[in-house]
Amino acid sequence: MGPRVNGPPMNEAFRELHVLLAGCGSIGKRHARILSELGVGRICACDPNPAQLEALRAAVPGVKPCSSFQAGLDGAPDAVFILTPPELHVPMACETILAGRHVFLEKPVSDTMDGVDELIELAGRSGRKAMVGLCFRYHEALRRAKRMLDQGEIGRVASIRALVGEHLPEVRPDFRTLFSAKGLGAFDLMHDLDLALWYANQPVREVHAVHGTFSDIGIEAPDLVEILLRFEDRCAATVHMDFFQRPRRRQMELIGTRGTIVVEFGRWDRYTLSVYRAGRDEWETWTAATERDDMFRAEDREFLEAIVFDRAIACTLEEGRKALEVVSAARRG
Structure with missing residues (x-):
């Protein structure tokens, strides 16, 4: 839980x-x-x-x-x-x-x-x-997805896809002064990596990655990170993090043996959670208001x-x- x-x-x-x-x-x-x-x-x-x-x-x-x-x-x-x-x-x-x-x-x-x-x-x-x-881990939609996963609503999770991207100069006009522009770069968006680890809930066996400067926003640190994880027991995850995407996007996809959960939470004021369960032949979707401070x-x-x-x-x-x-x-x- x-x-x-x-x-x-x-x-x-x-x-x-x-x-x-x-x-x-x-x-x-x-x-x-x-x-x-x-x-x-x-x-x-x-x-x-x-x-x-x-x-x-x-x-x-x-x-x-x-x-x-x-x-x-x-x-x-x-x-x-x-x-x-x-x-x-x-x-x-x-x-x-x-x-x-x-x-x-x-x-x-x-x-x-x-x-x-x-x-x-x-x-x-x-x-x-x-x-x-x-x-x-305290976001309402992401916690709800975790409960669904733990209760077996989509079977055993076999694949996780996390995506986060935002245009750093628009989000933070002072971006050149930030440690993330000089040090970790897009690795600083690791909340989404943490979520993938939280949902998988098992040790990582392999880590593969591509990272570097791929855009023209002008920072020294990596502005794009792609990570591929293999966990110990029949589960893999991909995590995409970038500092140049427009518009801002954030999405988590959990693919199980009996269904799929998708959470879209790129906006601070609302989210959409969708679940597809085997045998029902349709998506069930909830959209709700939220606040960043929650x-x-x-x-x-x-x-x-x-x-x-x-x-x-x-x-x-x-x-x-x-x-x-x-x-x-x-x-x-």
Whole structure:
């Protein structure tokens, strides 16, 4: 089953929490707003760029500034959200855990596998909660598809096709300043790779990939990634990720031995889920409205509830490691 999403806001339970946000870019602003809506009593933030910090505080009144990450840790927060470029994730997460704090780590866990296993071991020994921001596992349509798959509605899944593409200069006019334009490139769209791994729910046996600069958008990093996966037990997946496609598209196709599920979720305000079951000779389709914040709100609530009520976390460091391991193998190949 997918991560638990439904439930009351629990605002009163979160009122005593103190959360530090390390990183005040667009994802930092989103988490700040949602944590405030959920009722977190004290939210502090730090960023080496003072303008970023002030922009976040202007967007979410009440957030307290910290002069540095270390100053934020010294303030004894209950939890830290690490929302920085990926190469900083592992060292900052280790510092957070060694300081005795719970940690939420935005995806990817890192830009390489260096230090990831040591971080997982450290978190396991510490008893602190550690969660990775695999937000699309909380998307309403994708969770519904997972339930259908787990309940055997299309038989055993044998093939998975994931596609995501967007024109980066249109989506982010400041794209040349982004780490994804200089480092991981289209690999940064690995949410869809994570979904393929989540649906397959078995170890990867082979990784094949093609990646590079194929368009004219003008970034140094790969703007196109094609990955082919073979899993251990009669299942394969293809994952397409690009930074130049118009219009923005996102689609997940699950092909089973007794049917097919297709989820189209390229727009933030709605999705379409279709299922074909053997013997019925027709597609059943649902279209529903949604909001982009819904999945972020659900994952943040799960993290806070795990802290307050000592509950298990679905999107663990081990889960985040899986996609990064595939990306590392694809980049080597």
